[in-house]
Amino acid sequence: MSAAEIKMVRSTAEINRENLEAVLRGRFFYAPAFDLYGGVSGLYDYGPPGCAFQANVIDVWRKHFILEEDMLEVDCTMLTPFEVLKTSGHVDKFSDWMCRDFNTGEIFRADHLVEEVLEARLKGDKEARGLLEDANASAQEDNNKKKRKNKVKQIKAVKLEDDVVKEYEEILAKIDGYSGEELGQLMEKYNVGNPVTGESLEAPRAFNLMFETAIGPSGQLRGFLRPETAQGQFLNFNKLLEFNNSKTPFASASIGKSFRNEISPRAGLLRVREFLMAEIEHFLDPEDKSHPRFAEVKDTKLSFLPREVQQAGSTEPIVMSIGEAVKTKLVDNETLGYFIARIAKFLLTIGVDETKMRFRQHMANEMAHYAADCWDGELKTSYGWIECVGCADRSAYDLTVHSNKTKQKLVVRQKLDTPVEVKKWEIDLTKKLFGPKFRKDAPKVEAYLLNLSQAELKAKSEELKANEKIIFQVDGIEGNLELDGNFITIEERTKTEHVREFVPNVIEPSFGIGRIIYSVFEHSFWNRPEDTARSVLSFPPLVAPSKVLLVPLSNHKDLAPITAQISKLLRAEKIPFKVDDSGVSIGKRYARNDELGTPFGITIDFASIKDGSVTLRERDSTKQVRGSATDIIGAIREITYNGVSWDEGTKDLAPFVSQSETV
Ligand SMILES: Nc1ncnc2c1ncn2[C@@H]1O[C@H](COP(=O)(O)OP(=O)(O)OP(=O)(O)O)[C@@H](O)[C@H]1O
Numbered sequence: 001m002s003a004a005e006i007k008m009v010r011s012t013a014e015i016n017r018e019n020l021e022a023v024l025r026g027r028f029f030y031a032p033a034f035d036l037y038g039g040v041s042g043l044y045d046y047g048p049p050g051c052a053f054q055a056n057v058i059d060v061w062r063k064h065f066i067l068e069e070d071m072l073e074v075d076c077t078m079l080t081p082f083e084v085l086k087t088s089g090h091v092d093k094f095s096d097w098m099c100r101d102f103n104t105g106e107i108f109r110a111d112h113l114v115e116e117v118l119e120a121r122l123k124g125d126k127e128a129r130g131l132l133e134d135a136n137a138s139a140q141e142d143n144n145k146k147k148r149k150n151k152v153k154q155i156k157a158v159k160l161e162d163d164v165v166k167e168y169e170e171i172l173a174k175i176d177g178y179s180g181e182e183l184g185q186l187m188e189k190y191n192v193g194n195p196v197t198g199e200s201l202e203a204p205r206a207f208n209l210m211f212e213t214a215i216g217p218s219g220q221l222r223g224f225l226r227p228e229t230a231q232g233q234f235l236n237f238n239k240l241l242e243f244n245n246s247k248t249p250f251a252s253a254s255i256g257k258s259f260r261n262e263i264s265p266r267a268g269l270l271r272v273r274e275f276l277m278a279e280i281e282h283f284l285d286p287e288d289k290s291h292p293r294f295a296e297v298k299d300t301k302l303s304f305l306p307r308e309v310q311q312a313g314s315t316e317p318i319v320m321s322i323g324e325a326v327k328t329k330l331v332d333n334e335t336l337g338y339f340i341a342r343i344a345k346f347l348l349t350i351g352v353d354e355t356k357m358r359f360r361q362h363m364a365n366e367m368a369h370y371a372a373d374c375w376d377g378e379l380k381t382s383y384g385w386i387e388c389v390g391c392a393d394r395s396a397y398d399l400t401v402h403s404n405k406t407k408q409k410l411v412v413r414q415k416l417d418t419p420v421e422v423k424k425w426e427i428d429l430t431k432k433l434f435g436p437k438f439r440k441d442a443p444k445v446e447a448y449l450l451n452l453s454q455a456e457l458k459a460k461s462e463e464l465k466a467n468e469k470i471i472f473q474v475d476g477i478e479g480n481l482e483l484d485g486n487f488i489t490i491e492e493r494t495k496t497e498h499v500r501e502f503v504p505n506v507i508e509p510s511f512g513i514g515r516i517i518y519s520v521f522e523h524s525f526w527n528r529p530e531d532t533a534r535s536v537l538s539f540p541p542l543v544a545p546s547k548v549l550l551v552p553l554s555n556h557k558d559l560a561p562i563t564a565q566i567s568k569l570l571r572a573e574k575i576p577f578k579v580d581d582s583g584v585s586i587g588k589r590y591a592r593n594d595e596l597g598t599p600f601g602i603t604i605d606f607a608s609i610k611d612g613s614v615t616l617r618e619r620d621s622t623k624q625v626r627g628s629a630t631d632i633i634g635a636i637r638e639i640t641y642n643g644v645s646w647d648e649g650t651k652d653l654a655p656f657v658s659q660s661e662t663v
Contacts, residue, residue: 001529003646006620010526010538011355017382020525021268023535023595029053029521030269042265042273044514049596052545052576054276054517057350058255060543061278061511064346071253071280072240076232078257079215082222087405088231088398090210090224097180097204098263099187101194108194109263110183110204115175117192118168121160128159170313177366180204209260225259230508233281234398237410241283248412248504249284249335255513267383269518276513282335283504285412286396289333297341298323303358305378306330310363317358330361332373336393339509343377343389347516351540353523356380360387370397372505379519388515396503403503407451414500422497425457428489437487441477448474449488461490524597537597538620541640548577548636549593553605555581562604566614566629573633575640594619600636602629615656618646625653 001009025031028047032039046054066073085091097110132155135148160168171186178186184203186192193200210224226232233240233252244250255278265271303317304325320330326337340359347357362374377389399410427449434442452460463470469484521537528534541547550566552559563579570577578598580589590601601617608614616632617624623646627635631653638644 001621003621006526006538009529010523011353013526015382015522015525016527017522019527019535020522023525023537024521027596042262042271044269044272049545050517053539053543053597054513056543056545057513057517057520058276058278060350061255061346061513064349065278065280065342066253069251071251072243073253073255074233074236074240075256076229076236076254078226078259079213079223080226080231081215082224083405084231084235084402085210085224085227087401088234089401090227091208094210094227095206095208096263097183098207099184099201099204101197101199101201103199104194104197106194107263108201110180110187111175111178112264113195113201114178114183114186114190114192115172117195118172118190120195121158122165122168122172124158125160125165128155131155132159166313173310173313173315174363177363179365180206207263209262211259211261227260228258228510229254229256229277229279230281230398230510233279234402234410234506237283237399238408241412246413249282251280251282253278253280255279269514270381270383270386272514275515278511278513280339280509282339282507282509283412284335284507285414286502286505289335289393289505289507291334291338294323294326294334294338297338297345298326300341300344302340302344304330304375305358305360307361307363310360331375332393335507336373336375336391339391339507340375340377343391343509343511347377347379347389349540350516350543351520351524351538352379352516356519356523358385359391360385362392368392368394368397370395379516379523381519381522386515386519388512388519390508390510392508392510394506394508396505398506399503404453407447411501411503414502416498416500419496419498420500422495423492424495425454425461425490425492427452427457427460428491430487433487438481441474444474444476445481448472457490458492461492464488464490534591534594536594536619539597539599541599541636542643544597544599546576546578546596546598547600547640548575549589549598549601550577550579551586551589551601551603552579552581553586553603555583556606558606558609559604562608562612562614566602566604566633569629569633573637575633575636590617590622599640602632616650616653621646624656625650626656627653 027049029050030044030046033043033045034040062073065071082091085094098107099110099113100107132152135152135155168190180203187201187204210227212222212224215221215223233254236252240250240252241248255276257274258277259274262271262273265273298321300322301319302322302325303319305315305317309316309318322331322337322341325331326334331337331340344357344359348354356379358378358380359375360378362371362376367374372393372395374390374392376387377391378385379388380386402408403410429446429449431446434446438445460470460472464485469482470488471480471482473480520539520543524538526536526538528536539545548570550563550570552563563581567577567579578593580593582589586603593601597619599619601615601619603615603617605615612628613626614629614632615624615626616635625632625635635649635653639646639649
């Protein structure tokens with residue numbers, strides 16, 4: 001089969017998840033953690049091929065984003081104090097909706113439950129409609145009237161009314177955007193309860209997803225395991241800006257574990273409680289969201305699922321270039337568009353199937369209140385369309401809240417070519433009166449007043465005018481404080497400014513590496529049509545865990561020196577390989593490696609002893625060529641690391657009549 005034909009088989013075949021999971025667990029890509037103790041849901045360990053695959057994906061990510069865009073990588077601590085996550089909004093808002101079954105004690109995530117139940121009903125309806133058609137068609141031939149009547153009655157019981165089907169479809173298209181109350185109403189209206197017993201459940205209530213802990217032995221300092229890497233990047237903003245010679249735009253990046261206490265993690269690697277994230281925070285001028293390299297990606301064609309389409313209850317994507325999407329304002333700005341296109345390129349490089357990738361815009365009620373626009377990179381799997389990369393314009397939210405809380409400026413200062421006149425609120429303190437009034441607290445009060453924002457100064461000036469005093473509170477000082485016009489003056493003054501000061505906005509592409517990896521597993525998996533028991537994982541050579549299987553035809557002692565010699569050559573080239581000199585048939589050894597996704601096999605036979613030549617086998621097509629070990633290794637290197645095609649990379653090697661692939 002040609003490469004295109006194989007791709008078609010992979011793209012169109014319905015994935016047999018059981019079969020895939022048997023291969024992935026059998027070859028120890030990953031396994032449930034602590035399984036000797038019965039396991040803990042949502043926690044997994046990666047085995048050797050899983051680790052190698054993940055390391056290769058991360059390596060591509062680092063080159064594709066950090067090196068290509070000259071990003072500033074940071075590695076921040078995972079333990080985060082309460083105060084940081086309180087300020088960021090996670091303590092109050094980072095939750096999902098859960099509902100409990102009082103009788104069985106089971107706990108469900110409300111939106112997922114509604115989704116699963118409605119989907120199952122729609123599936124039943126679809127089957128029933130098909131069966132009804134068949135039953136009607138065979139009605140004439142069916143002599144047993146009673147039997148026929150019963151059959152139709154049974155089918156009609158699962159068939160839904162047309163308008164109910166429409167309502168279900170509309171709800172499913174908007175499922176990510178409902179509040180807890182709305183989910184409760186849907187559950188009541190459509191009678192959604194425990195899917196096994198049918199019993200009704202308690203109303204949805206918010207469950208915070210962060211794992212809480214105490215830092216230090218006193219138990220006084222509350223903390224959490226971080227639910228994302230982003231906060232560490234925001235808190236280091238000033239240092240990163242200085243490192244970047246005070247220039248924007250620039251991006252920071254971080255790769256590390258995050259933790260979320262998911263309500264019911266049931267979709268394998270797709271929803272886990274500890275996972276690897278790779279996140280970028282691109283800091284830019286809110287008044288200029290253009291991107292200098294946008295022209296390079298503008299013709300990239302992508303599938304978009306805009307907000308309005310979902311709102312209308314449809315899941316039909318629109319295909320257009322990212323240039324067009326930004327021009328028509330479907331995507332808010334160039335930088336957001338640039339990253340969407342780069343995300344797509346990355347996903348395709350590591351083996352995502354283009355026909356199973358789309359970008360879905362968040363609906364208004366799904367988006368964080370501060371976000372200007374947000375698109376999810378979704379991949380189609382046997383679990384449905386799954387968000388694997390979030391790409392949001394987070395505006396100036398995070399830097400602003402941390403700055404307000406800590407009273408530290410998190411801003412960019414830009415020298416102006418021509419000075420500008422600006423009106424600014426300013427506060428003057430009669431400092432000599434502060435000491436006697438506030439004693440040791442005087443510096444805290446002064447710092448508080450000097451750090452008031454423009455809006456706060458304006459409000460305080462109005463308060464002072466109306467009441468001849470201001471009342472305020474300062475963190476760490478008990479009770480209300482009061483000051484009159486003897487202590488402070490607040491005025492709006494006209495100033496000539498030579499420097500512009502602004503809080504940068506942030507565009508954040510956020511990757512869940514485990515979800516992406518699992519999706520690539522599904523997109524790469526197929527069975528050979530000529531022998532469906534043989535499974536293959538067609539990873540791109542660049543990310544395949546091992547690149548070469550080295551197989552001596554038999555374990556005859558004369559073949560051992562050549563195996564050692566080729567191993568040495570491969571090691572010198574830093575090409576990951578494995579030797580399989582087990583006595584089993586060559587076909588069986590290839591089959592084992594097809595399941596590991598190893599793209600190349602080098603076979604050493606008795607002719608190799610005479611002339612030093614070896615055979616190179618390609619995993620997907622099973623094509624073989626023959627040449628010297630050096631030429632064959634050269635071809636492997638070019639195909640694996642330099643993006644050369646098989647035909648191009650092996651054009652100078654002799655075709656080889658295939659050895660038996662029979663297992
Ligand atoms: N429980 C999880 N297991 C694995 N990956 C996850 C999990 N939660 C989030 N991710 C990954 O982290 C990325 C960024 O997280 P984000 O907060 O945007 O996800 P989310 O919207 O909370 O996801 P979901 O709605 O599916 O729970 C996601 O695109 C996804 O790839």
